Amino acid sequence: xxFNKKIIELIFKITLLFFSVSVxxxxxxxxxxxxxxxxxxxxxxxxxxxxxxxISYQSSYFLKKQVKGYALKNxxxxxxxxxxxxxxxxxxxxxxxxxxxxxxxxxxxxxxLKPNAIIYxxxxxxxxxxxxxxxxDEYIKSEKFTIIDPKDxxxxxxxxxxxxxxxSKTIWVHVQPKTISNIDTLSGTxxxxxxxxxxxxxxxxxxxxxxxYNEALLKDKEVKDxxxxxxxxxxxxxxxxxxxxxxxxxxxxxxxxxxxYILEYTPKYEDEESFTTITKSVSASSQFQVDxxxxxxxxxxxxxxxxxxxxxxxxxxxxxxxxxxPEQIQDFYSLRLLEWKKTxxxxxxxxxxxxxxxxxxxxxxxxxxIERYFDYFLFKIILPIFLILILAWSTFxxxxxxxxxxxxxxxxxxxxxxxxxxxIDESIPKLSYLTVMDVIVLLAYIFSAIPTFQSxxxxxxxxxNNEQNSMDFDKKYQKIIPITFIISVIFIFAIFSGDNMHTxxxxxx
Numbered sequence: 348x349x350f351n352k353k354i355i356e357l358i359f360k361i362t363l364l365f366f367s368v369s370v371x372x373x374x375x376x377x378x379x380x381x382x383x384x385x386x387x388x389x390x391x392x393x394x395x396x397x398x399x400x401x402i403s404y405q406s407s408y409f410l411k412k413q414v415k416g417y418a419l420k421n422x423x424x425x426x427x428x429x430x431x432x433x434x435x436x437x438x439x440x441x442x443x444x445x446x447x448x449x450x451x452x453x454x455x456x457x458x459x460l461k462p463n464a465i466i467y468x469x470x471x472x473x474x475x476x477x478x479x480x481x482x483x484d485e486y487i488k489s490e491k492f493t494i495i496d497p498k499d500x501x502x503x504x505x506x507x508x509x510x511x512x513x514x515s516k517t518i519w520v521h522v523q524p525k526t527i528s529n530i531d532t533l534s535g536t537x538x539x540x541x542x543x544x545x546x547x548x549x550x551x552x553x554x555x556x557x558x559x560y561n562e563a564l565l566k567d568k569e570v571k572d573x574x575x576x577x578x579x580x581x582x583x584x585x586x587x588x589x590x591x592x593x594x595x596x597x598x599x600x601x602x603x604x605x606x607x608y609i610l611e612y613t614p615k616y617e618d619e620e621s622f623t624t625i626t627k628s629v630s631a632s633s634q635f636q637v638d639x640x641x642x643x644x645x646x647x648x649x650x651x652x653x654x655x656x657x658x659x660x661x662x663x664x665x666x667x668x669x670x671x672x673p674e675q676i677q678d679f680y681s682l683r684l685l686e687w688k689k690t691x692x693x694x695x696x697x698x699x700x701x702x703x704x705x706x707x708x709x710x711x712x713x714x715x716x717i718e719r720y721f722d723y724f725l726f727k728i729i730l731p732i733f734l735i736l737i738l739a740w741s742t743f744x745x746x747x748x749x750x751x752x753x754x755x756x757x758x759x760x761x762x763x764x765x766x767x768x769x770x771i772d773e774s775i776p777k778l779s780y781l782t783v784m785d786v787i788v789l790l791a792y793i794f795s796a797i798p799t800f801q802s803x804x805x806x807x808x809x810x811x812n813n814e815q816n817s818m819d820f821d822k823k824y825q826k827i828i829p830i831t832f833i834i835s836v837i838f839i840f841a842i843f844s845g846d847n848m849h850t851x852x853x854x855x856x
């Protein structure tokens with residue numbers, strides 16, 4: 348059953364406020380509505396099939412919004428609801444729009460109609476030539492749309508025939524991280540203390556809540572139009588359908604896990620029907636696994652993910668983040684991190700297929716984007732490396748006759764660089780690819796070894812009575828080596844700065 352957006356938003360905000368002040372329940376005066384409701388639930392459990400989820404109606408597929416780069420952009424002083432409304436649709440490089448997720452009950456869903464699929468056209472109109480308003484106007488018609496497969500550029504057309512709303516089971520999710528700590532790049536993990544809120548409607552229990560409300564109204568007319576809240580534990584709701592969502596990338600839990608269930612009833616008001624929501628709130632501290640990419644280390648950008656997945660294969664659900672985006676933005680601003688700078692948030696869906704049962708559904712990723720504070724590596728590793736190189740190059744100004752002094756300086760400098768390798772290895776795991784730091788160090792090895800060979804060559808020229816040639820040879824290297832090294836470093840940064848996904852914004856273009 349569709350509900351007015353403003354009413355839903357108000358309910359969720361009240362629910363979140365409810366949690367923040369830790370009030371166990373709101374009750375009508377001199378009336379035990381929560382006890383009566385539990386009694387009715389037990390009495391009508393089998394009659395209403397309360398072990399099965401309620402069905403509502405949702406869009407058959409959803410359009411992806413450009414959360415990354417827009418949700419937080421220049422919006423610190425704006426009303427958060429205005430921020431959400433201002434987020435544009437996500438676009439490809441060719442300006443086509445993208446599917447965010449697909450309703451698991453959509454009969455047209457197949458191997459091409461899935462999250463992150465590219466919509467080439469709607470009702471014969473290319474989406475690349477349409478603005479967001481025009482896209483939404485065509486979207487609500489629920490008619491023909493064409494998907495393009497980026498692998499082979501083949502196009503696939505679907506026709507919803509005006510039936511864009513399909514039966515579904517929708518869960519609104521909100522991950523509220525209180526802290527993020529112990530970002531361990533060696534093990535690829537981080538630890539977070541968080542509150543995981545799930546909200547969903549239950550039309551079956553709503554019929555019982557209507558009865559409770561009407562009975563309360565008979566005893567006290569003052570309760571008219573007032574909501575009531577009930578706090579339950581898991582045992583009291585035993586047997587009632589509860590969504591089974593898990594964190595796909597969670598490694599382990601710490602301390603005790605606290606779980607609350609809040610039932611909220613909103614009576615009929617003007618043209619709005621009554622409805623009942625249930626909120627499951629889990630407070631925990633857990634360790635999460637993530638895939639770090641270190642190609643741009645120590646100028647790297649990383650993605651801390653909370654990967655949410657439905658663990659009930661035979662009760663697929665629609666995972667919706669949009670109602671809680673204002674709170675998600677506020678959570679981001681409240682976070683405090685050490686050694687890392689928080690820069691952005693993003694939302695992504697991935698198709699998950701159970702090969703054994705042949706069932707596909709979408710998982711949701713809530714992503715916190717962070718950038719490494721590189722000052723430590725810049726001033727304590729990279730800058731000393733450059734100073735060691737300058738010392739190694741100082742041999743070009745030492746007379747070729749002092750071959751022992753020149754070799755001593757160059758070899759000692761080379762060994763000093765080797766020692767720095769062990770410092771860097773403590774910061775990242777053993778990788779199958781080279782990072783920016785690795786390339787700089789390897790380059791430093793080469794340019795630190797060159798003075799040794801150059802000194803030997805210069806000394807040989809001197810021994811062959813070619814003193815002027817020896818001096819000219821040294822002068823040539825005094826210019827060539829530093830300039831070549833600087834150009835090489837600039838070239839390295841130019842290559843890696845092209846990876847906008849994993850390089851800090853200060854170095855990307």
